[in-house]
Amino acid sequence: MKMIDLRSDTVTRPTPAMRRAMAEAEVGDDVYLEDPTVNRLQELAAAMLGKEAALFVPTGTMGNQICVKLHTRPGTEVVLEERSHILNYEMGAAAVLSGVTLRPVRGDNGILDWERVAAAIRRNPPYYVTPTSLITLENSHNMAGGATMPLATAREICDGAHSLGLPVHLDGARIFNAALALGTTVAEIAAPFDSVMFCLSKGLGAPAGSMIVGSRQFIEQAVSLRKLLGGGMRQVGVLAAAGLVALRQSPALLEHDHQHARRLAIGLAGIPGVSIDPESVRTNIVIFDIAATGHSTSQLSADLRDRGVLANGISPREMRLVTHYDVDSDQIDETLSILAQLLGRP
Ligand code: TLP
Numbered sequence: 564m565k566m567i568d569l570r571s572d573t574v575t576r577p578t579p580a581m582r583r584a585m586a587e588a589e590v591g592d593d594v595y596l597e598d599p600t601v602n603r604l605q606e607l608a609a610a611m612l613g614k615e616a617a618l619f620v621p622t623g624t625m626g627n628q629i630c631v632k633l634h635t636r637p638g639t640e641v642v643l644e645e646r647s648h649i650l651n652y653e654m655g656a657a658a659v660l661s662g663v664t665l666r667p668v669r670g671d672n673g674i675l676d677w678e679r680v681a682a683a684i685r686r687n688p689p690y691y692v693t694p695t696s697l698i699t700l701e702n703s704h705n706m707a708g709g710a711t712m713p714l715a716t717a718r719e720i721c722d723g724a725h726s727l728g729l730p731v732h733l734d735g736a737r738i739f740n741a742a743l744a745l746g747t748t749v750a751e752i753a754a755p756f757d758s759v760m761f762c763l764s765k766g767l768g769a770p771a772g773s774m775i776v777g778s779r780q781f782i783e784q785a786v787s788l789r790k791l792l793g794g795g796m797r798q799v800g801v802l803a804a805a806g807l808v809a810l811r812q813s814p815a816l817l818e819h820d821h822q823h824a825r826r827l828a829i830g831l832a833g834i835p836g837v838s839i840d841p842e843s844v845r846t847n848i849v850i851f852d853i854a855a856t857g858h859s860t861s862q863l864s865a866d867l868r869d870r871g872v873l874a875n876g877i878s879p880r881e882m883r884l885v886t887h888y889d890v891d892s893d894q895i896d897e898t899l900s901i902l903a904q905l906l907g908r909p
Contacts, residue, residue: 567894568873572737572820572847572887575768580812581805590800593619594790600800604807608774611810612738612759613750616782619803621794623648623736623773626760628656629788630732630775631697634757637662639696642683644670646706648734649699660792664693672843673707675700677719686727698724701734702752703741706877709824709848711741714751721755730757736773739814740766740846743821757781766817766847766887767809772802816888820847823886823895830899834906847886854880856906863905870901 568574577585591597601619608617620626627649631641641657643650645667649657657663668675668683684695700720702712721731733756735741735749742749753759758777763769775785789795796802827849828841836856839849853863860876867874877883886895 564871566871566873567890567898569884569886569890569898570873570875571885572766573764575766575887575889577770577805578768578808578812578888581769581808584804584808585801588800588804590798592797593799594795594797596786598798598800598803600807601803604803604810605774607807607810609776611749612753612761612774612776614753614759614776615779617774617776618782618785618789619799619806620760620773620775620789621771621796623734623760623762623764624653624656625789625792625794626773626775627653627699627732627734628660629785629792630758630760630777631657631663631699632661632788633781633784634730634732635661635663635696638693640664640666640685640693641697641699642666642668642680642695643699644668644673644675644701644704644707646670646673646704647699647701648705648736649701651706663696666695670704670707673701673704673710674712674716675720676716677723680720681723684724684727684729686729695729697730697732699732699734700756701736703737703744703846703848705736705848706850708843708850709737709740709744709846710843711744711845714745714747717752718755731755732757733759735759735761737762737765737846740817740821743814743817744845763806763809766820767813768888769805769809770802772806774806813888817847820886820888821845823847823890823892824849824884826892826895827884827886827899831902834903837906849884849886850877850881851884852880853882853906858906866905867901870905872898872901
């Protein structure tokens with residue numbers, strides 16, 4: 564049975580063009596900064612994001628954590644949204660590696676605004692109060708169903724933070740999905756931020772790798788920190804080659820993923836007891852609440868697996884489906900009919 568894998572867009576397999584590019588990649592030792600393919604990837608990423616420099620890192624988590632560490636000092640605090648990846652899914656790395664605490668703020672469906680961020684900032688507090696050193700935002704917001712932050716909102720938060728002397732980092736793991744949904748470019752989204760991390764290994768389909776972008780000085784410091792964390796790789800042009808194909812070819816393919824997600828959301832909204840607002844589904848992530856159907860997400864995941872669909876619960880009542888280029892529209896329809904059958908039964 565060929566499984567329909569909707570657990571994440573991380574499950575995408577490299578395209579034939581990526582595999583060819585990997586096989587033929589020109590390589591060198593990247594710890595000496597001599598891998599020509601890595602260098603090309605970094606130049607292209609910096610140009611596309613409109614920043615001075617970029618760095619290839621093994622994972623999004625390492626990229627985020629390098630940025631958190633470079634922007635902060637131990638004993639300070641990072642303000643972020645309460646469902647953000649840096650807070651919930653990076654295993655406390657910011658505390659372990661940077662010695663910072665994380666102050667969660669609730670967004671409106673995951674989307675923060677300057678008023679909420681400003682209320683959480685402590686600038687020059689009394690000596691016994693933890694001062695804020697960094698703001699991080701997430702766009703698109705994974706656990707808020709791929710919600711996107713409007714450009715003006717992000718700009719206002721960044722301007723407000725900068726006026727207080729605070730840097731802002733963007734976890735843009737899915738920044739290309741956000742750009743498509745917002746009808747803008749990744750450079751426009753990245754513009755007000757001091758640093759951005761984005762992933763090649765999610766909807767863009769590369770087998771591994773993420774990028775961080777920022778000023779030349781910031782990226783030079785990031786090179787040392789990547790090595791310290793064990794992320795200095797050698798002939799890693801074989802992976803960067805797939806990343807180059809991902810950057811050049813994959814953004815144009817994301818439209819299908821967004822249409823598929825919308826189709827899933829509309830279908831799900833028609834199943835009695837399922838709670839989801841299809842209008843809120845703008846990118847490739849669909850989160851829906853099944854509590855009123857009387858099913859648990861763990862049982863539903865197991866039942867779906869038996870029928871050939873892989874999907875995870877993110878809480879006892881919420882399921883997450885993520886669309887990507889390895890799932891076609893017939894498989895989306897098949898998933899919907901299986902979900903309707905399973906959830907239709909008590
Ligand atoms: N997200 C994964 C899981 O870790 C939840 C997924 O399947 O969606 N930022 C955001 C917003 C992410 O969604 C992820 C991965 C990361 C950072 C971390 O990237 P990796 O997995 O490369 O460390």
